[in-house]
Amino acid sequence: MENIIEVNQATKIIGDKIILDNINLSFETGKIHGIIGRNGAGKTMLMKSICGLMRLSSGNIQVGKINLNEKTDDIPEDIGIIIESPGFLPQFSGFKNLKFLAGIKDLISDDEILQALEIVGLTHAKDLKVANYSMGMRQRLGLAQAFMENQHILILDEPMNGLDNQGVQDMRKLLLELKDSGRTIILASHTQEDIKILCDTVVELDHGKVINKETFS
Numbered sequence: 780m781e782n783i784i785e786v787n788q789a790t791k792i793i794g795d796k797i798i799l800d801n802i803n804l805s806f807e808t809g810k811i812h813g814i815i816g817r818n819g820a821g822k823t824m825l826m827k828s829i830c831g832l833m834r835l836s837s838g839n840i841q842v843g844k845i846n847l848n849e850k851t852d853d854i855p856e857d858i859g860i861i862i863e864s865p866g867f868l869p870q871f872s873g874f875k876n877l878k879f880l881a882g883i884k885d886l887i888s889d890d891e892i893l894q895a896l897e898i899v900g901l902t903h904a905k906d907l908k909v910a911n912y913s914m915g916m917r918q919r920l921g922l923a924q925a926f927m928e929n930q931h932i933l934i935l936d937e938p939m940n941g942l943d944n945q946g947v948q949d950m951r952k953l954l955l956e957l958k959d960s961g962r963t964i965i966l967a968s969h970t971q972e973d974i975k976i977l978c979d980t981v982v983e984l985d986h987g988k989v990i991n992k993e994t995f996s
């Protein structure tokens with residue numbers, strides 16, 4: 780299998796602080812890749828760099844055909860993202876929120892939005908205001924937003940945050956289904972069990988450095 784993402788000597792310095800320190804990683808297509816590490820290790824910053832939301836100080840990240848380096852402003856199109864809590868407009872329904880977001884790129888139809896809502900189990904709540912969604916429903920809507928335009932890479936920073944036990948089980952099942960549909964998922968988590976159940980590989984960061992890499996399958 781090919782690697783859909785290659786991180787080469789990626790370094791990020793803010794002020795006098797080294798946030799990412801010469802990171803070299805490759806992420807194989809169609810797998811779930813875990814990123815672990817204590818608070819402040821650099822997980823979110825690495826994910827933001829891969830999405831093109833943060834520019835590297837040196838090194839580069841190849842995402843499909845796009846090369847992200849200290850000079851590029853490109854944002855890879857094929858990436859769906861959950862970083863921090865997904866923000867929605869609470870006064871509008873789940874469907875309207877997705878329609879609004881889909882309207883930015885205008886790539887998908889209402890039917891495709893409805894299909895994404897069905898996959899995450901929100902068909903029954905599609906017309907309910909997001910203000911009345913539970914935390915788990917918002918997380919599901921966040922996931923729908925991340926993959927509804929058929930993005931092949933999903934970057935998910937602690938998507939289980941705030942979910943109850945059932946919500947976590949449902950989210951795990953969804954992530955495995957998305958993997959089975961060919962997506963590549965990068966998942967930051969503080970939960971050992973999520974990593975054990977979901978991930979094919981895991982990388983551990985500490986102080987912006989890779990301190991351990993494992994491949995399970």
Ligand SMILES: Nc1ncnc2c1ncn2[C@@H]1O[C@H](COP(=O)(O)OP(=O)(O)OP(=O)(O)O)[C@@H](O)[C@H]1O
Pocket residue numbers: 793796798816817818819820821822823824825
């Ligand atoms: N805008 C910023 N300016 C300067 N330093 C920052 C900025 N954002 C984050 N940092 C620092 O970068 C380091 C890595 O932060 P990051 O958010 O990637 O950690 P994390 O591994 O995701 O942690 P957590 O588990 O708490 O989410 C931390 O030391 C943090 O203080």
